Amino acid sequence: MPSPEAPRSVLVTGASTFLGGYLVARLAANPEIETVLAVDSRVPRKDLLRRMGRAEFLRLDIRRPSIAKAIASYNVDTVVHAATSIMEAAPHSAAIKEFNLIGSMQVCAACQRSPSVKRVVLRSTAMVYGASSKDPSHFAEGTAARREPKVGYGRDLLDVEGYVRGLARRRQDIDITIVRPQAILGPRINTRMGSYLSLPIVPTVIGMEPRLQFLHEEDALAAMEHAVLANRPGTYNVSGDGVVTLTQAIRRLGHIQMPVPKGLLAPITGVFQDLRSAKLRSSQTDFLTYGRVLDTTRMRTEFGFVPRYTTDQTLEDFIRRGSSSPVIGADTWRGLEHRVVSAAHRLVEV
Structure with a gap:
């Protein structure tokens, strides 16, 4: 397959x-990309601005018509809608919902009116699948959610995906790529999952053992970059290989698990979380009760992307390079497990 033409002007x-x-x-x-435009209503941190190099920063609100003017002024051919990444750290609210929905509608409307736009890449989320006791073992891209999220970021991104698909129907000359990352972890990125796992005492739902997958921060970036450069239209799950249970993750971090009723998971977690942390909200309790595992076959065969880190390696890097300190060391856990296994063997012999 010949390599696609590199984008010339990316926003x-x-x-x-x-x-x-x-x-x-x-x-x-x-160097193959002539113009790179960085858009946000907030100015990035100074260190992040320095890393952007020759990219031009435009301070504007995507909910305003100014986004259309920017696309037209720079003859943008590729739009990457990554403003939805605010979901990683910011708690969901009515203001965030307005930002996601109104902002996305404005971006889609601007792309529809622009004759120069030929590609749109959306940073969506695996949260669009929801989480319930009736879920399949793996969610493929075409699998309908058994219980669609009614609130929170999952609901927002379901609607945003609908806006983007509507754009594709109205402008069939525009290629649309939707990337659905699994829960992102890493030593630098601040996510609500990272904040939750970093608690020294981690509340979990009594009697439940959710299966989890993680996507390393570097793989999340690489997947978005690949979506821009490779131009593979479609919807793609993106996650590291493998699965860990929530209990396994907590023990490997050396933290203490505290089982609580499901209805108390969010409020009790809030008690332990620092005010600066990314707060766990009730919309996440289903995920932390039932888990969610993605089928990444299309990621490899059609999207052509293979993450560098597995779920297990992502968790290990988060532990090794992150700021979380163990409450109970790995040697203590191994000793406890050894004693439990030895006791079980003695009972069998009796």
Whole structure:
């Protein structure tokens, strides 16, 4: 298959977020791309701005018509809507919902009116699948959610995906790529999952053992960059290989698990979380009760992307290079497990 033509002028929304900002830095380092525009209503941190190099930062609100003017002024041919990356750290609210929905509608409307736009890449999320006791073992891209999320970021991104698909129907000359990352972890990115796992005492739902997958922050960036450069239209799950249970993750971090009723998971977690942390919200309790595992076959065969880190390696890197300190060391856990197994063997012998 011949390599696709590299984009000439790329606009990335959400430049002040980790995923948006570092994606801008990667694209700006590519000499084949003539113009890279970083868009956000907030100015990125100084260190992130420096990393963006030759990229031009435009301070504007994507909910305003100014986004259309920027696309037209720079003859943008590729739009990356990564402003939805705000979901990694910011708690969901009515203001965030307005930002996601109104902002996405404005971006889609601007792309529809622009004759120069030929590609749109959306940073969606695996949260669109929801989580319930009736879920399949693996969610493929075409699998309908057994219980669609009614609130929170999952609901927002379901609607945003609908706007983007509507754009594709109205402008069939525009290629649409939707990337659905699994829960992102890494030593630098601040996510609600990372904040939750970093608690020294981690509340979990009594009697439940959710299966989890993780996507390393570097693989999340690489997947978005690949979506821009490879131009593979379609919808793609993106996750590291393998599965860990929540209990396994907590024990490997050396933290203490505290089983609680499901209805108390969010409020009790809030008690332990620092005010600066990314708060767990009730919309996440289903995920932490039932888990969610993605089928990544299309990621490899059609999207042509293979993550460097497995789920297990992502968790290990998060533990090794992150800021979380163990409450109970690995040797203590191994000793406890050895004693439990030895006791079980003695009972069998009796």
